[in-house]
Structure formats: structure tokens, C-alpha cells
Amino acid sequence: MKYLLHFLSNARKLFGIRIFIFGIATGLANTALISIINETIKYGIDEKMPSPLLAAGYVLSLLLYFLLQYSYQALLIRSAESLILQSRKELIDRIRKSSLQSFEKLGSTRLFVLISADTATIGQIATLASGVITSVIVITGVLLYLLVISIKGFLLTITIIAISFLVALAKQKQNIRRIKHLMELQNTFLGYVQQMLNGMKEIKIDSQVDKGLYDTQIKPRMEEVSSATISNNVFQSRFSLLGQSIFFITMGCILYLFPLLKVTITENNAQFVIMLIYILGPLQSLLPLIPQFSRIKSTLERLEEAMKTLQEEASAAYDSQQAENSFTEIRIRDLTYTYKTLHNDEFSLGPINLDIKAGDLIFIHGGNGSGKSTLIKVLTGLYPQSGGSIMRDNQLIDYHNLQMYRNMFGVIFTDNHLFEHIHGVDQTAAANVQQLIRKVGLVEKVNFSQNQFDTIDLSEGQKKRVALVSALVRNKPIYIFDEWAANQDPDFKHFFYQNIIPELSKQRKTVILITHDDRYLHIAQRVIKMENGKIQEQKV
Numbered sequence: 001m002k003y004l005l006h007f008l009s010n011a012r013k014l015f016g017i018r019i020f021i022f023g024i025a026t027g028l029a030n031t032a033l034i035s036i037i038n039e040t041i042k043y044g045i046d047e048k049m050p051s052p053l054l055a056a057g058y059v060l061s062l063l064l065y066f067l068l069q070y071s072y073q074a075l076l077i078r079s080a081e082s083l084i085l086q087s088r089k090e091l092i093d094r095i096r097k098s099s100l101q102s103f104e105k106l107g108s109t110r111l112f113v114l115i116s117a118d119t120a121t122i123g124q125i126a127t128l129a130s131g132v133i134t135s136v137i138v139i140t141g142v143l144l145y146l147l148v149i150s151i152k153g154f155l156l157t158i159t160i161i162a163i164s165f166l167v168a169l170a171k172q173k174q175n176i177r178r179i180k181h182l183m184e185l186q187n188t189f190l191g192y193v194q195q196m197l198n199g200m201k202e203i204k205i206d207s208q209v210d211k212g213l214y215d216t217q218i219k220p221r222m223e224e225v226s227s228a229t230i231s232n233n234v235f236q237s238r239f240s241l242l243g244q245s246i247f248f249i250t251m252g253c254i255l256y257l258f259p260l261l262k263v264t265i266t267e268n269n270a271q272f273v274i275m276l277i278y279i280l281g282p283l284q285s286l287l288p289l290i291p292q293f294s295r296i297k298s299t300l301e302r303l304e305e306a307m308k309t310l311q312e313e314a315s316a317a318y319d320s321q322q323a324e325n326s327f328t329e330i331r332i333r334d335l336t337y338t339y340k341t342l343h344n345d346e347f348s349l350g351p352i353n354l355d356i357k358a359g360d361l362i363f364i365h366g367g368n369g370s371g372k373s374t375l376i377k378v379l380t381g382l383y384p385q386s387g388g389s390i391m392r393d394n395q396l397i398d399y400h401n402l403q404m405y406r407n408m409f410g411v412i413f414t415d416n417h418l419f420e421h422i423h424g425v426d427q428t429a430a431a432n433v434q435q436l437i438r439k440v441g442l443v444e445k446v447n448f449s450q451n452q453f454d455t456i457d458l459s460e461g462q463k464k465r466v467a468l469v470s471a472l473v474r475n476k477p478i479y480i481f482d483e484w485a486a487n488q489d490p491d492f493k494h495f496f497y498q499n500i501i502p503e504l505s506k507q508r509k510t511v512i513l514i515t516h517d518d519r520y521l522h523i524a525q526r527v528i529k530m531e532n533g534k535i536q537e538q539k540v
């Protein structure tokens, strides 16, 4: 609800008052046209020449209507796009500033759907709102005209409109439930599609995997989405049918039943029926708007829920590009972290007590699932610790300096993402890239120009080397490599441990290596063993 209000206030700011004024003016011009046509028809029926005043009024209203529509359409398109842009900006901004935990909780598929499709749905609100304004004005104008020509006719029309709306509103709750259900089904379906796209190799190599995933997950979900969409659309189309039927039944009564029963509604039934036909158009466009607004409302609620889940990180200096380029010591005391999972067998890290000095070369080893990667995420401030503290040169790391602290680290994660560009590095630093490419033995494979690698279509080991180039060019005081050498060939692995790492140490860089390569442990100054979330420093 809070987000809905915030969104509406944003929409008002974006649209300004212009969209309402234009909507009202267009509606009025439309009503004027209808009234003039109706007056003219009256003359026609009486076989008199229509008055030149009416003809002049018709031309003027028509001109006005076209001129208004000409600008109004462009205004609507601009407003819709501004809304989409605004929603995307807000969402992307929130994702950038959210904690890694809440991002992981929501998952990339859901966020992708929100950014791509759902924001576009929200953009429709501009066109819908304008439809409402114009239709309401036309209906009001025609009702006023009816009031002049027949009070009974006016009351009858009001009753028909009220009935149509009451029925539509009564179905509103059911409609929202249906739309929500459909959106949930779509999400589940897209989740499986993403699994299929990510696991294409595994699917291609084994037809049983392909069949299993398709038959038991994708196909049934796809069919569920399809049948829910059909039932939703059928349900929605019945709204316009409802409006139509009520009107045609009323017209039938006026034309056939009332004369039979000798009930008089108006002096001129033909004129009244024509006015009803005029109202039918706007009413027919208004009734289906109710389910469409429901859809937008559900989308806004999903957006609000996502915004709530994406908790903004408590980091006052988030936007700071500043990195602390030197430090003397990082002191970790009683640091703990616990994953919150659905199962009871949750993993707990720590308590960790560790002092890392500038220039240290630390190797961390331990079995699978012992907590090495988790330690890195908590140590670098990516996951907020459950307990304990991190101090950098006697300065407690908290929300004031969290991002500056993080900026000190150059990390290559086991599942790192390789960017084609080296973002946020100045030209002078970027000049070293070609040299580093040579160092990692990729000079024949990769070129760097205009701040971009010309290709990243490389082998896994080569990609890791490009990631190393990207990390080193940033000239960070602390480097962390999480099983970086795991997919390097023996020669380059040797070169990495015997040349690249010692060279970084010579430059007084602090290097933390997570490794299973026990035969290189001897080059470390300090060796830490991890077991069941706890650390133990070993003698070297």
C-alpha cells in the first residue's frame, strides 16, 4: 500500500496536471460533437435543413477534438514511458543498493521479470487513466444532455450504469485473486525455463534429463499458465459483454416492450436510443478497465513486495567511489555468521578471531563446505556478520565506512562474473591491461581497446586469467582469490603461485588465497585451516 501511494504520487508528479486538463478538454470536445450530431439528427428526422450554426459548431468541435487528440496522444505516450523509466530506475537502484543476502533471496529470475515485463505493465496506467478521464467526461456530458431532454431517460441510464458498475466491482476481488494466481504460475514457469537455459549442456548430453525436466516441470507449468490465462481473459472479456447486454436489453425495452406496455420514457425515443449508443462506447471501454487496473495493482503489489525484500543496505557511504588504498591491520574479533535456511541443519561460521596485516600472504584450505567462501563474504563485508566485529586500523567497520572498506578488496570468486569492460578504471591504469594480458599468456587470444576486451568467448581457465587481469589493474591493497587456480593448467598454475603471487607480495599487497593445492602451501607466510566453520592457524 505504501508503495502504491508512493507510486501514485510519483505518477502525479510525472504526469503533472496537463494530462488531466487535456483529458477533460478532449472529453468535452467529444461530448460537444455528440450533442451537435444529436441535435442535427433531430432536424434530419423532422426533414428540416440543419441550422448553419450547428454545422459551424460541428466543424469547430471536430477541429478542437483533433487538435487536442494530436497533442494528447503524444503526451500519453511520453507519460507512459516516463513511468516505465522511473519504475525501472527505482528498481535497479534498489537492487544495486540492496544487501547481497536479500538479492539472493529474491533470485535473479524474479527480478528480471520485474524489470523487463512488470514495469511495462505499470506504464499502461497512463493510457488507462486517460481512458477513464475521457470516458467519464463523455458519459457525464451525455447524462447532462439527457437530463435536459428527459428526466426519466436520465434516471434510467444512471440506473443501468450503476448496475453495470456494481456487478463489475462485486467481481473485483475474485479478479485480483485470479490475476495474482496467474502471476505466481508465470513466475514458477519462468524459473524452470531459466533452469533449462542455464543447464542446456546437461540437457543436450542426456535425453532423460531433457525429458524429465520438460515432462514433469516445464510442460505442466506452461499448460497451467496457458489455461489460467485463457480463464482470466475469458473472465475479463465478460465484463464488456456485461455492459453491452445491459444496454441492449434496455434499448430493446425502450423500442419494443415499453410501447407495448404504453410506458413513456421520453417524447423522442429515437433520440434517447442514440444517446444510449453514445454512452455504450465509453462505458464499454470503462468496464474492462476495472480488471486492467486490478492487474496493474497486483503488479504494483509484487513490486512493493520485492522492494521490501530487497533491504537497503545500511551503508551511509554507498555512493562513495573512494577506496582506502592502504591499511596496516584488519582485526577480526568473535566474528560469526549463520545462514537462515528452511532446514534446521543451518551452517554457522565462527567465532573467528584473526589479525590480517598489510603484506600478509595467507592461504586458507579446508574441506568442501567447511566455510571458506562464507568467511570471505563476511570478512569483505558482503554478508553482515551475525556477531563480533571487524576493525580496520582501530576503526570499527559499520554502516559509515562499509562501502569504503569493501572497496579495498579485489576478489575473484569461484563463480565470478567476467565483465567485457573494465568498469570504473581510469585511462592510465587501463594502459597496463595489455601488459597484464601478456603476463597471463593471452596475448594471442585477447585484445584490449576502448576499455573493453575484444572477446570473452574463452575457455574457463582463460576466462579466469582475464578476470585476474581485471582485478590486478584495479591496484587494490588486498586481493582474495577463491580457488582461482583450480582450472589452470599445471604450467600456468606454477607460474601463478611462483611468480604472480610473490610479485604481489613484493608490492606489499595483502593476498588471501583459498586453495585445495596443498603442494603450494609452502609459499604462504601464514596457513589457516578451516573445519566446520572454525579456523585454525597452522605452523608453516
Ligand SMILES: Nc1ncnc2c1ncn2[C@@H]1O[C@H](COP(=O)(O)OP(=O)(O)OP(=O)(O)O)[C@@H](O)[C@H]1O
Pocket: 339, 340, 341, 347, 366, 367, 368, 369, 370, 371, 372, 373, 374, 375
Ligand atoms: N546461500 C546459502 N544458504 C544456506 N547455506 C549455505 C549457503 N551457501 C553456503 N551454505 C552452507 O554453508 C556451508 C559452507 O559453505 P562454503 O561455500 O562457505 O564452503 P566452502 O568451504 O567454500 O566449500 P567449497 O570448498 O566446496 O567451495 C555449506 O555447508 C553450505 O551448506
